[in-house]
Amino acid sequence: MLTAERHRIILELLAEKEVVKLQELVEATHSSESTIRRDLTQLEKEKKLRRVHGGAALLHQKREELSVLEKSTKNMKEKKMIAEYAASFVQDGDCIYLDAGTTTFEMIAHLRGKDIVVVTNGIMHVDALLEHEIPTYLLGGFIKKKTKALLGRGALNALESYSFDKCFIGANGIHLDYGYTTPDPEEAMVKRLAMKLSQHAYILADHSKLNESTFAKIADLEEATLIVDELDEELLELYEAKTAIEVVKR
Amino acid sequence: MLTAERHRIILELLAEKEVVKLQELVEATHSSESTIRRDLTQLEKEKKLRRVHGGAALLHQKREELSVLEKSTKNMKEKKMIAEYAASFVQDGDCIYLDAGTTTFEMIAHLRGKDIVVVTNGIMHVDALLEHEIPTYLLGGFIKKKTKALLGRGALNALESYSFDKCFIGANGIHLDYGYTTPDPEEAMVKRLAMKLSQHAYILADHSKLNESTFAKIADLEEATLIVDELDEELLELYEAKTAIEVVKR
DNA sequence: TAAAAATCAATCAAAAACATTAAAAAACTA
DNA sequence: TAGTTTTTTAATGTTTTTGATTGATTTTTA
Known part of the structure; x- marks a missing residue:
């Protein structure tokens, strides 16, 4: 029997049973x-099981949980700085939209005491917002398990009945040609609509996202103010020609 | 039997029952x-339980997350019984609405493995639902801090784009004359609309709610099947004349 | 409160599963 | 075909897991 075929059988049995004994596989x-x-x-070694x-077991979503945690620690310092800076743009009386995501989450701690209303599609954000006594509305919709973001038709419909003074959006890619992008098209649609409904849009991203582009486009560079932790002189000039930029670290 | 398999079984039993006896696990x-x-x-040691x-119990942590549930350990045993019974009405293929609240929350553990779609207005429910691999939609709206329920115009709007096979609703008062009631009118509106959009409605309540009535009316007795933990013969006859009743403890 | 019953941690030897090695078989190549 | 590499098997001693037994501890019962 071929190695590849054995591997196929092993993974098949595993998918059915969750765990398999070595002896079963021998048979x-x-x-x-x-x-x-x-x-x-x-x-x-290939992370397939x-x-x-006595045998082998499926490896399940523990990876995802970890990946969220890992992600939330990667560039955390930068994210916190960006978040604090972004929060300084929020004024009393504002009605703002907070995108799901780690950077916007960090803004919440700096919103305490402000007389504002927040709308968000991030379920994780809710506890923190209520904790800081901020009146909060949540979009509806389908729940993306990994990020606990509300997406899909339901979220878009809910969004349409609001309008905002400012919105704060996360992006995974920022590119002179391709604009702001994110890997998940569903997320992109929600972000895009939120920006449309806002007087002013802010994109939050750390410098690792610069000159990167991912699958789904959110908007063109001109459509938002970019808030980034740092940016060298050369790039700054290029970007400034196209859009407003706020650089945190001076 | 493999260690991994035993561990899986142990945790599964525990998730359902909250506590398990060592002897049960041996069997x-x-x-x-x-x-x-x-x-x-x-x-x-792995902080799984x-x-x-005499056995093992769920980690306290899970309960702490549910700060609201904590205080309502009152009649918890009854609520769990009612919840398990109610879950038995859910069939593969159903699209169900789960009202926010402690009793409906307890249903979730018994929904694992069923091929269903759940819509809810309870933010607390989301984690548990995703944990049990159940596709979940959340209503939008304003967040009531105390119970983490989604209410108001947003919730009602979101609701209207759905329809359900069954809905499971909590009530604080059940009265022969005043029907099903709850203290918060906002909540009542959401509950009422959910019932309207369902083929069949179930009201979940423990016996302490019988012959009580609170401020806001949800619906008349006839409009739902009442699931209650116990009910003496005399009352049963009176209620049965008006509505369908399922009594858990026989 | 004291005795009885149940549950517990600790220990041990048998059994099962393990990694490692070397030899045999199969597949490939020149 | 002969030589080489890769894959498989079998054998070895080591490690892990297991169930039984012990006496200590806790809970229940009377």
Whole structure:
């Protein structure tokens, strides 16, 4: 039997049963214990499964949870700085939209005491907002598990009944030609509509996002003020020709 | 049986029952007492559960997240029974509405594995629903701080774009003359609309709510099936004349 | 409160599963 | 085909897991 075929069988059985015994795999593939062991070792290295004593087990969304955590710690310092700076643009009387995401989340701590109303599509944001005594409206819609963001038709419909003084949006890519982008088209649609409904839009991003572009376009550079942690002179000139920029670190 | 499989079973039973006896686990896994003890020790170290004399219990942390639920440990046992019973009415293929509130929250643990779609106005419900791999839509709207329920114009608008096979609603008062009632008129409006949009409505309430009435009316008795933990013969006859009733404890 | 029952942690030997190695078989190449 | 590489198997000693037993501790019962 071919190695590839054994691997297929192993992963198939695993998908069905969540965990499989080594002996079961020996029977299913008519190969020796050693061979299966080697297969498991290899598949584990490829992150296709997790070895356990006596067999193998599916590895599930623990990765995702971690990835969210990891992501939220990556460039955290920069994100906090950007968030604090962005919050300084919020004035009493404003009605603002807060996009789901780690950077906008960090803004909340700096909104305390301001006389504002917040609308958001981030479920994670809700607790923090209420904690800081900020009147909050949540969009409806389908819940994206990984980021706990509300998306889809429901979110868009809900959005349309609001209008904002300012909106604060996260982006994964900022590019002179391609504008602001994000990997998930569903998210892009929500971000774009929120910007349309705002008097003024702010895009929050750390410098690692500059000159990058991802799948789904949110808007052109001109359509928002970019808030970024740092930016060298050369790039700054190029970008300033196209859009308003606020650089945090001076 | 593999260690990983035992651990999975243990955590699954625990998620359903809150606490499990060691003996139950011995039977469920067909392994020895010692083995289970070792498993529990290990899982406790991994912060997956808490050992108690005679077995294991869910981590306290989960309950703490639910600060509102905490205080309503009043009649918790009854609520859990009602919730489990109510969940048995949910069938594959159903699209259901889950009202915010403690009793409906307890239903979620019993919905795992069912092929359903859930719409809810309870922000607290979201984590549990996603945890149990249930596709979930959230209504939008204003957030009532105390109960983390979505209410108001936004919630009503969002609701109107759905329709349900079944809805499960909590009520604070059940009265032969005044029907189903709840203290908050905003909540009543959402509950009422959800019922209108459902093929069939279930009201969940423990016996302490019987013959009580509170400020805002949700609906007449006839408009829903009442699920209650217990009910003496005399009252049962009176109520049965007006509406369908399911009594959990027989 | 004291005795009885249940549950517990600790220990141990048997069994199962493990990684490692070397030899055999198969696949490939020149 | 002969030589080389890759894959598989079998054998080795080591490690992990397991269930039974012990006496200590906790909970329940009377």
